[in-house]
Amino acid sequence: MKAKKSGGNSLFSVTAILLILLVWQIVCSAGLVSPYLLPSPVDVVKAFISDLPLLIQNARITLIEAFVGLGLGIVIGFVFAMMMDRFEPLYKAFYPLIVLTQTIPTVAIAPLLVLWFGYEMTPKVLLIILATFFPIAVSMLDGFRSADRDTIRLLESMGASGWQIFRHVKFPGALPQFFASLRISVSYAIVTAVVAEWLGGFGGLGVYMTRVRKSFSFDKMFAVIFLISALSLLLMKLVEVIQKACMPWTKTQ
Amino acid sequence: MADLSIRDVSFSYGETQILKDVSLHLKDQELVSLLGESGGGKTTLFHVIAGVLRPDRGQVLLNGQDITGESGHVSYMLQKDLLLPYRTIIDNVCLPLLLAGMKKKEARAKAAPNFADFGLAGTELQYPHQLSGGMRQRAALLRTYMFSLSREGSPVAALLDEPFSALDTLTRQEMHRWYLGMMEKIRLSTLFITHDIDEAILLSDRICLLTGRPGTISEEIVIERPKSKRDGFAVTEEFLEYKKRILKGLKRT
Numbered sequence: 001m002k003a004k005k006s007g008g009n010s011l012f013s014v015t016a017i018l019l020i021l022l023v024w025q026i027v028c029s030a031g032l033v034s035p036y037l038l039p040s041p042v043d044v045v046k047a048f049i050s051d052l053p054l055l056i057q058n059a060r061i062t063l064i065e066a067f068v069g070l071g072l073g074i075v076i077g078f079v080f081a082m083m084m085d086r087f088e089p090l091y092k093a094f095y096p097l098i099v100l101t102q103t104i105p106t107v108a109i110a111p112l113l114v115l116w117f118g119y120e121m122t123p124k125v126l127l128i129i130l131a132t133f134f135p136i137a138v139s140m141l142d143g144f145r146s147a148d149r150d151t152i153r154l155l156e157s158m159g160a161s162g163w164q165i166f167r168h169v170k171f172p173g174a175l176p177q178f179f180a181s182l183r184i185s186v187s188y189a190i191v192t193a194v195v196a197e198w199l200g201g202f203g204g205l206g207v208y209m210t211r212v213r214k215s216f217s218f219d220k221m222f223a224v225i226f227l228i229s230a231l232s233l234l235l236m237k238l239v240e241v242i243q244k245a246c247m248p249w250t251k252t253q
Numbered sequence: 254m255a256d257l258s259i260r261d262v263s264f265s266y267g268e269t270q271i272l273k274d275v276s277l278h279l280k281d282q283e284l285v286s287l288l289g290e291s292g293g294g295k296t297t298l299f300h301v302i303a304g305v306l307r308p309d310r311g312q313v314l315l316n317g318q319d320i321t322g323e324s325g326h327v328s329y330m331l332q333k334d335l336l337l338p339y340r341t342i343i344d345n346v347c348l349p350l351l352l353a354g355m356k357k358k359e360a361r362a363k364a365a366p367n368f369a370d371f372g373l374a375g376t377e378l379q380y381p382h383q384l385s386g387g388m389r390q391r392a393a394l395l396r397t398y399m400f401s402l403s404r405e406g407s408p409v410a411a412l413l414d415e416p417f418s419a420l421d422t423l424t425r426q427e428m429h430r431w432y433l434g435m436m437e438k439i440r441l442s443t444l445f446i447t448h449d450i451d452e453a454i455l456l457s458d459r460i461c462l463l464t465g466r467p468g469t470i471s472e473e474i475v476i477e478r479p480k481s482k483r484d485g486f487a488v489t490e491e492f493l494e495y496k497k498r499i500l501k502g503l504k505r506t
Contacts, residue, residue, distance in 0.1 A: 148335075150331065150333060150335055151335050151337070153303075153305055154329070154331075154335050155348075155352065156305065156324050156325075157303045157304065157305065157324045157325065157327065157328060157329055158324075158325065158328060158348070158349045158352050158400055158403075159324065159325030159352060159353065160352045164352055168337065168348065168351075168352075169337070172337070172339045172340075173339075175339075247339065249338060249339045249340075249341075249380045249382075
């Protein structure tokens with residue numbers, strides 16, 4: 001039943017996308033908009049194919065940055081959440097600080113990071129860490145803290161240690177929240193990598209984007225935009241697959 | 254031999270005294286019910302015995318050893334089954350053994366032979382949400398029993414706090430019949446907390462009435478009929494006599 005319904009939903013959205021592409025193509029083919037300002041979908045596909053090797057090469061760099069940054073973001077977020085759950089003073093001290101880091105716009109500190117750490121990978125990775133560790137830390141912390149009191153008491157009565165309670169109750173209980181935030185974080189990671197590359201770098205989709213913009217190749221510009229969102233979607237899907245593998249009990253629900 | 258004795262336990266939440274000089278003795282392999290109205294301190298006493306709360310005065314002794322305020326000596330089971338939703342039934346049941354440091358494989362091997370007796374054959378690899386309420390309570394009871402096995406050499410007592418009260422009438426009756434048979438087999442010393450008079454008479458060797466504010470044990474009633482002859486007990490004159498006596502005892506205060 002459920003599969004059928006979601007299949008029906010995607011049918012609607014695919015139709016909508018095709019319709020938009022069709023209108024777009026017609027507008028361009030009819031010459032209503034100058035091709036310099038808005039390339040037609042066909043032009044974009046052509047640009048994508050002709051520049052494919054270059055796109056792949058740059059995408060590789062962006063993806064590496066995103067993965068390293070996200071990986072570290074997860075580790076740091078996890079450690080923060082664990083410590084803040086375990087030690088109340090740390091929670092009181094750091095929670096507001098973590099919220100504060102989120103009010104700083106990424107774009108605003110990116111140039112500073114480039115200034116301090118150069119054009120290599122470091123500033124990009126740092127920026128991605130800043131962008132991703134917050135949702136991870138906050139969601140995991142919420143997950144840990146919302147663990148059922150009665151269950152914890154029961155395990156304590158069986159002689160469970162603090163670590164055993166974390167391992168058997170808090171951690172698995174926080175997994176749904178963790179994966180929900182991970183889905184957001186992967187797209188943050190990609191977007192942040194691109195933004196960081198705009199401000200300076202030797203490679204990556206952001207750098208590619210800046211170059212094609214400067215040469216007014218808007219067809220390539222669109223091609224790279226689509227590639228970025230395709231990558232984000234793919235990674236979000238990947239998170240879903242990993243989630244299902246890590247949480248086998250949800251399959252039977 | 255598990256022998257649990259509670260000596261002159263008093264407990265207050267702030268200004269309000271909940272328990273006053275409560276004494277109770279649970280002999281080996283005996284099932285004693287603690288009967289009293291809701292909010293009368295049953296659950297507080299329960300938490301004191303489980304070691305979750307420390308009494309203001311008095312002692313809890315298990316096999317002569319002072320365990321006042323210490324958890325890890327008695328296992329308990331509540332109205333809520335508290336099975337971990339992300340663990341299969343066998344892994345839920347094994348939990349006390351794992352917490353005691355046993356290897357997973359060994360723990361499973363130890364738990365598996367009990368599934369048939371507990372009416373849980375075939376559910377080993379299922380998740381809690383796939384089981385009916387009655388089945389989940391059986392699994393919770395098996396987990397409680399496994400805890401008693403995890404302390405070989407130093408047998409433990411089990412505390413059951415209204416374990417069947419969330420089940421529908423038919424399931425509850427079936428569980429009572431099953432439970433009596435089961436107890437004949439596993440001979441777990443059990444303190445059974447309930448507000449259901451019929452349930453208490455049907456299952457117990459002895460019933461202690463916890464009455465008054467602050468609560469104290471006002472009367473002790475021995476159910477003479479052997480547990481193997483409790484089929485149809487509920488419709489006998491004898492049963493009604495017990496019921497009258499208990500109702501009188503509860504009303505007096």
